[in-house]
Amino acid sequence: MVSSSSTNVLLSADGTPLKKSLNRSLRQQKMRALLLIAPLLIFILVAFIMPIISMLSRSVENELVGQTLPLTVQSIQSWDAMSGELPDEPVYRAFAQDIQNAAKAKVHTKVALRLNYEKSGIASLFKKTARKAKKWDIENDGPFKEKLIKVHKGWGEVEVWQTIKTHSPTYTSGYFLNAVDMRKTVQGAEWQPEDKTILIKLFQRTLVMSLIITFSCIILGYPVAWLLANLPMRQANLLMILVLLPFWTSLLVRTSAWKVMLQQQGVINDVLVQLSLISNEGRLIMINNEIGTIVAMTHILLPFMILPMYSVMQTIPPSYLRAAKSLGATNWTAFWRVYFPQSVPGIGAGSILVFILAIGYYITPEIVGGTKGVFISNRIAYHILKSLNWGLAAALGTILLVAVLILYWTYDKIVGIDNVKLGG
Amino acid sequence: MVNNNSSSAFVKFDRVQKSYDGETLVVKDLNLEVPKGEFLTMLGPSGSGKTTCLMMLAGFETATHGEIMLNGISINNIPPHKRGIGMVFQNYALFPHMSVAENLSFPLEVRKLDKATREEKVNRALDMVEMGEFKGRRPAQLSGGQQQRIALARALVFEPELVLMDEPLGALDKQLREKMQFEITGLAHRLGITVVYVTHDQTEALTMSDRVAVFNDGRIQQLATPDQLYEEPENSFVAQFIGENNTLNGTISDLKSDVATVKLDSGDIIDCKPVNVSTIGERTQVSIRPERVELNKKRLPPGSHTLTAEVLEFIYMGDVFRTRLRVAGNEDFIVKTRNSSDQVRLNPGEKIEIGWSTSCCRALDA
Numbered sequence A: 001m002v003s004s005s006s007t008n009v010l011l012s013a014d015g016t017p018l019k020k021s022l023n024r025s026l027r028q029q030k031m032r033a034l035l036l037i038a039p040l041l042i043f044i045l046v047a048f049i050m051p052i053i054s055m056l057s058r059s060v061e062n063e064l065v066g067q068t069l070p071l072t073v074q075s076i077q078s079w080d081a082m083s084g085e086l087p088d089e090p091v092y093r094a095f096a097q098d099i100q101n102a103a104k105a106k107v108h109t110k111v112a113l114r115l116n117y118e119k120s121g122i123a124s125l126f127k128k129t130a131r132k133a134k135k136w137d138i139e140n141d142g143p144f145k146e147k148l149i150k151v152h153k154g155w156g157e158v159e160v161w162q163t164i165k166t167h168s169p170t171y172t173s174g175y176f177l178n179a180v181d182m183r184k185t186v187q188g189a190e191w192q193p194e195d196k197t198i199l200i201k202l203f204q205r206t207l208v209m210s211l212i213i214t215f216s217c218i219i220l221g222y223p224v225a226w227l228l229a230n231l232p233m234r235q236a237n238l239l240m241i242l243v244l245l246p247f248w249t250s251l252l253v254r255t256s257a258w259k260v261m262l263q264q265q266g267v268i269n270d271v272l273v274q275l276s277l278i279s280n281e282g283r284l285i286m287i288n289n290e291i292g293t294i295v296a297m298t299h300i301l302l303p304f305m306i307l308p309m310y311s312v313m314q315t316i317p318p319s320y321l322r323a324a325k326s327l328g329a330t331n332w333t334a335f336w337r338v339y340f341p342q343s344v345p346g347i348g349a350g351s352i353l354v355f356i357l358a359i360g361y362y363i364t365p366e367i368v369g370g371t372k373g374v375f376i377s378n379r380i381a382y383h384i385l386k387s388l389n390w391g392l393a394a395a396l397g398t399i400l401l402v403a404v405l406i407l408y409w410t411y412d413k414i415v416g417i418d419n420v421k422l423g424g
Numbered sequence B: 001m002v003n004n005n006s007s008s009a010f011v012k013f014d015r016v017q018k019s020y021d022g023e024t025l026v027v028k029d030l031n032l033e034v035p036k037g038e039f040l041t042m043l044g045p046s047g048s049g050k051t052t053c054l055m056m057l058a059g060f061e062t063a064t065h066g067e068i069m070l071n072g073i074s075i076n077n078i079p080p081h082k083r084g085i086g087m088v089f090q091n092y093a094l095f096p097h098m099s100v101a102e103n104l105s106f107p108l109e110v111r112k113l114d115k116a117t118r119e120e121k122v123n124r125a126l127d128m129v130e131m132g133e134f135k136g137r138r139p140a141q142l143s144g145g146q147q148q149r150i151a152l153a154r155a156l157v158f159e160p161e162l163v164l165m166d167e168p169l170g171a172l173d174k175q176l177r178e179k180m181q182f183e184i185t186g187l188a189h190r191l192g193i194t195v196v197y198v199t200h201d202q203t204e205a206l207t208m209s210d211r212v213a214v215f216n217d218g219r220i221q222q223l224a225t226p227d228q229l230y231e232e233p234e235n236s237f238v239a240q241f242i243g244e245n246n247t248l249n250g251t252i253s254d255l256k257s258d259v260a261t262v263k264l265d266s267g268d269i270i271d272c273k274p275v276n277v278s279t280i281g282e283r284t285q286v287s288i289r290p291e292r293v294e295l296n297k298k299r300l301p302p303g304s305h306t307l308t309a310e311v312l313e314f315i316y317m318g319d320v321f322r323t324r325l326r327v328a329g330n331e332d333f334i335v336k337t338r339n340s341s342d343q344v345r346l347n348p349g350e351k352i353e354i355g356w357s358t359s360c361c362r363a364l365d366a
């Protein structure tokens, strides 16, 4: 062992400071470990992190208007949108130039669609104008104010220009306002008209129903998990297979099966009528509404509740219950004061899992939810697939993500995240 | 402290049988009476049914047949929480989500005692095991020995008359175990409680108990005080199980009321005390404790039989010498002698004559 006692620095065998050679060897170890997980890391980065970042940025991005109508955006800044008067000729002229360029480059429909989210009718206005504008000579054909108003009287409406001005900045809070049933106007944010407010209600419904589903899963799952943890091996294995069985069938099949079970001419109603618990006319409506969604999703998410509960309960030795009873506790007290508190981490883990899965669930509400039982994710899907308003979809998604993170944080504050156990 | 009018014992097992699977009897025929204030230990090899008996007494297992009485009342149909029996588990079973004080106050809470009384009793119990300053800790923050004390305090805090302990010291190291043995017996006697204690450590059983019940194969092989158990084992299982023991096999050639003459398989003849042999010609296992073997012929009573032995090994152990001999074909015949000034040290290969007094040599069942 070479160590120089004269100086305070410990040296390793070859004379380099001990700290340095330790660091070097640790770094090498880390590099090797990193290399080993590199494929997974890259995959997560590309397939998970990047889409999320891209989605987050889409919810505030608004480059399209500025890119397609650069001159208009520039000259409209000097116009006082609140004046109640139409912009002056230079703005119209700039717009004529922009729309001609856009029409030639065939990009006018995109911006038309974008502005149409904010004020319906703009799309047709743009399309009609673009067709005409292709033939104009910008230098000599002025003045454009009259010309444009002649093409479509919409250009004589102050609101159209207000819309263009409000939505011209590169970044916008418009999508987020839309996501909470508000809209951006020249006066600032204001509530959407009554007939268009649906998203807040959807958010509320998503949260409330996810909570109900989580709660139903706890109620139904707890006894099953308890049985799993306490039955003799053979029966427990059989039960475990039954719990896992749903995973072997397609989600679609399971959901569709609920359709068969719950519909008005379905199995459950038939049985109830047979038992004359309900009359033939009074068949219950259990599908295409909240009940359908809750029942089907509780069933589908149940294993995610049972498994973490089970793995926690398995670690609770039966001697605790015996000890409690020997100390004079009744069965119920022993359970409630001794067993239950120790199984809470399992309930917590299961609840977080089920709640987070439920809040973003899409297929099941879509199939059995009707209009009353759909979730916010169905709306997101609608905006991505049908209305193509990706910005709004991104804003909705972001809000959902933030909501989950806040819940997670609250849970951490109240229960403590290190109290969550998925096993051992 | 043993109750004098012990006509009705405090704890009584009356022809108790237990089977878990309906095919084999784990407890075969248990008859046991424990007077009030006694420290009784159940000792036996693994799987002999000790825990099962304790669980039946605590009420966590039901007896398949027979009756268990507490204070003269059959408790077969009384649920565990109404039996008022304190219990210390092998893994302590302290509730991990409660502090030490909460653990101790649990049995008092379920008995609906008021807060002041609870606190007073908890403090008293903690002081009893010298753990007063650990009140606020969680069990996980205590060492094994400390957890053990808390478990003991918790079993005693509601002042039960009967306390059951299932290998409570199994997880502790030797030194701590000896200390705790001492403390447990001290406490038990001071409080005058009846204790049924389970262990498979025979030293523990012998040092702690008023009486020991040796279990094997679902039966009590012998129920006696520690000294009787060691010196007068009633059958070969007990002789083998308790302490060190030398055995010689043979047949009874002559049987009188206090002397049995045994012809060993090697042809040698010895005299023994008949214990559970009854007929001439019967096979027998003769048992002699290593420290009762006499190497010095002069100290033997005149006319006693001696055997020729060959020294195989001599081990110096400080206070005693341990000599391994070949005697009548048995190569594991151990002799223990005290390291005294007149004691000779033997060398391997030496041939010597050994003997013993008839009363120390017990003819048991084969």
Ligand SMILES: Nc1ncnc2c1ncn2[C@@H]1O[C@H](COP(=O)(O)OP(=O)(O)OP(=O)(O)O)[C@@H](O)[C@H]1O
Residues within 6 Å of the ligand: B020, B021, B026, B044, B045, B046, B047, B048, B049, B050, B051, B052, B053, B200
């Ligand atoms: N719950 C049970 N179900 C079936 N058989 C059991 C059960 N508990 C114990 N046994 C069997 O009963 C027998 C006695 O077990 P018991 O636990 O009483 O032994 P023990 O004397 O306490 O042993 P140890 O010293 O190892 O603790 C064993 O053969 C065991 O396999």
Ligand SMILES: [Mg+2]
Residues within 6 Å of the ligand: B050, B051, B052, B166
């Ligand atoms: Mg045991």
